[in-house]
Each structure stands twice: as structure tokens, then as C-alpha cells.
Amino acid sequence: xxxxxxxxxxxxxxxxxxxxxxxxxxxxxxxxxxxxxxxxxxxxxxxxxxxxxxxxxxxxxxxxxxxxxxxxxxxxxxxxxxxxxxxxxxxxxxxxxxxxxxxxxxxxxxxxxxxxxxxxxxxxxxxxxxxxxxxxxxxxxxxxxxxxxxxxxxxxxxxxxxxxxxxxxxxxxxxxxxxxxxxxxxxxxxxxxxxxxxxxxxxxxxxxxxxxxxxxxxxxxxxxxxxxxxxxxxxxxxxxxxxxxxxxxxxxxxxxxxxxxxxxxxxxxxxxxxxxxxxxxxxxxxxxxxxxxxxxxxxxxxxxxxxxxxxxxxxxxxxxxxxxxxxxxxx
Numbered sequence: 001x002x003x004x005x006x007x008x009x010x011x012x013x014x015x016x017x018x019x020x021x022x023x024x025x026x027x028x029x030x031x032x033x034x035x036x037x038x039x040x041x042x043x044x045x046x047x048x049x050x051x052x053x054x055x056x057x058x059x060x061x062x063x064x065x066x067x068x069x070x071x072x073x074x075x076x077x078x079x080x081x082x083x084x085x086x087x088x089x090x091x092x093x094x095x096x097x098x099x100x101x102x103x104x105x106x107x108x109x110x111x112x113x114x115x116x117x118x119x120x121x122x123x124x125x126x127x128x129x130x131x132x133x134x135x136x137x138x139x140x141x142x143x144x145x146x147x148x149x150x151x152x153x154x155x156x157x158x159x160x161x162x163x164x165x166x167x168x169x170x171x172x173x174x175x176x177x178x179x180x181x182x183x184x185x186x187x188x189x190x191x192x193x194x195x196x197x198x199x200x201x202x203x204x205x206x207x208x209x210x211x212x213x214x215x216x217x218x219x220x221x222x223x224x225x226x227x228x229x230x231x232x233x234x235x236x237x238x239x240x241x242x243x244x245x246x247x248x249x250x251x252x253x254x255x256x257x258x259x260x261x262x263x264x265x266x267x268x269x270x271x272x273x274x275x276x277x278x279x280x281x282x283x284x285x286x287x288x289x290x291x292x293x294x295x296x297x298x299x300x301x302x303x304x305x306x307x308x309x310x311x312x313x314x315x316x317x318x319x320x321x322x323x324x325x326x327x328x329x330x331x
Contacts, residue, residue: 023298024161041132
């Protein structure tokens with residue numbers, strides 16, 4: 001974790017959770033506490049740092065900032081802090097005015113950010129222009145989220161006991177590790193750019209890529225099967241690939257010389273069993289890698305019976321001896 005946070009080349013880090021109440025805010029607070037000398041900024045793709053959980057009404061930690069930290073907030077949060085903050089910049093996004101502020105004293109706060117990906121990128125760029133060397137984004141594992149955009153240099157995954165049983169948590173970690181390890185496709189710069197800009201399914205016949213005009217696999221399974229019957233070299237899919245689609249299409253994709261290229265590994269919405277079978281029978285590649293760089297454990301389970309932190313850590317670390325798992329309380 002220390003190497004990841006301290007590396008200068010890693011400028012934008014997203015914190016994502018395996019589920020709701022996974023402990024992202026506690027993780028962020030641990031990082032801010034343990035790396036005080038960073039010139040840093042924080043933002044969220046939603047609203048984080050609320051004083052209580054909206055569903056269970058249990059207390060939640062606010063984001064604890066230190067003097068000099070930059071953060072994104074709305075007008076209500078800004079007014080609460082008065083002279084404890086100074087305004088560096090303000091912008092309006094989709095009718096909502098947001099502020100970049102600097103903490104003039106240590107404080108507990110909420111953070112927020114724009115909801116649209118385009119504006120999230122702009123906010124991160126502005127934070128850097130205003131002096132932040134490192135930007136931390138409280139994000140989510142969603143293929144439309146900034147957390148999975150190629151502007152993010154690394155992801156830290158918060159693994160909370162709220163997800164489910166130890167077996168379910170281990171299965172989900174394994175699924176994410178498989179996605180992390182899907183290799184980036186090797187293409188020329190021109191072809192890479194073409195695929196990345198495409199919002200429709202592309203098919204490669206010979207050396208040429210053709211636009212199918214199909215925006216999604218969903219409800220277009222028959223058309224895609226007709227394409228696959230012609231034994232193409234590769235198929236580029238910029239949208240979700242689900243278990244339902246797997247059952248319809250996997251047999252036609254089960255060729256060792258066939259390449260399925262995903263925009264991002266998280267487009268693959270398969271259960272662990274189907275993911276393993278697809279990986280075995282089809283060559284998988286992606287355009288944007290799943291930059292999962294670290295794991296942080298949180299044994300607290302909001303809305304569930306508490307479990308032993310020691311047992312929680314031991315079960316996961318035993319299941320994945322080749323990976324490093326940091327406990328939020330150990331960072």
C-alpha cells in the first residue's frame with residue numbers, strides 16, 4: 001500500500017467497494033491519516049461522508065480531512081464549515097453548483113462530485129491544475145464510472161463483510177481477480193482508437209474490422225449468432241455480457257482461434273462458473289485494463305451479525321496466499 005500511494009506516476013486512485021458499506025470512507029480516512037505529506041485532493045462520484053447510513057440508520061464515519069487538503073463539496077457542506085475552508089474554484093454541472101475547497105483546519109465533512117463521467121474527468125483535471133499531486137476518488141465498480149475509466153491509474157478494493165458469507169466473498173474476490181488478469185489486446189494505435197471510440201459491436205473478418213451497427217448484445221442474440229456462424233477472427237463488445245447472453249452465445253464462441261475483446265473487464269457480468277468456462281474456451285482480451293492494485297479488508301458488516309475480524313482476515317488470506325490484503329485498521 002505504501003508503494004502504491006507514494007509512487008509519483010500514480011496520480012489518480014479510485015477507492016471502490018465490493019458492496020455497499022464495504023468501508024470505503026474508513027479506507028480513505030486511513031490513507032489520509034497515514035500519508036500526511038501528500039499534496040492531495042478528494043472527491044466522490046456520489047455523496048460520501050454522511051453521518052448515518054440511509055437504510056440502516058447506523059452511524060457512519062465522515063471524511064476526515066487535514067489542513068491543506070482539497071475536496072469537492074456542494075453549497076450546503078461549504079456553508080457548514082465557514083472560515084474552516086477557502087474556495088478555490090466553483091463550477092455548475094447539470095444545474096448543480098459544486099465547489100473545490102481547501103481545508104484551512106482539520107475537519108470532518110461530506111464530499112461529492114459531478115455525476116457525469118465527462119465532468120468527473122474535468123473535476124480531476126482541475127484538482128491537478130490547482131496543485132493536487134494525488135487525487136483520491138470515492139467511486140464504484142460500474143462500467144460507466146470514472147473508477148473504470150483509463151484516466152484512473154489504480155484501484156483499491158474495499159472488501160466488506162456486508163457482501164455476504166465468507167464463501168460468497170471469496171467467490172467474488174476470485175471473480176474480480178480473473179477480470180483483473182484479462183490481458184490488454186495488442187492492436188495498432190489506429191485500431192485501438194477505433195475500437196475505443198466505438199459504441200457498437202465490431203467484428204473482425206480477415207484483417208478488417210467492420211461495424212455491425214448493433215449497439216448491444218441484449219435482444220440481438222440472433223444477429224450476433226449469424227455473425228459468429230461466419231467464423232470471424234474477433235468480436236469487440238463495448239457493453240455488458242451477462243449470464244443470459246453466455247448461455248445463448250458461448251457455444252458459438254468456443255473456438256481457440258476466436259478472440260472476444262471487451263471494452264473493460266467489468267463489462268463481463270458473469271457468475272464465477274460461467275466466467276471460468278468462457279475463459280477456458282475463448283480467448284479473452286480487453287481495451288482498458290482492470291487496474292485493481294490493492295485490497296483492503298473491513299470486517300464490519302452493517303445490518304448483519306458481527307463476525308470475528310481475525311477469522312475474516314484469516315479466511316480471505318488463506319484463500320488467496322498469492323495476494324496481499326490490508327486490514328483497514330492495519331494500514
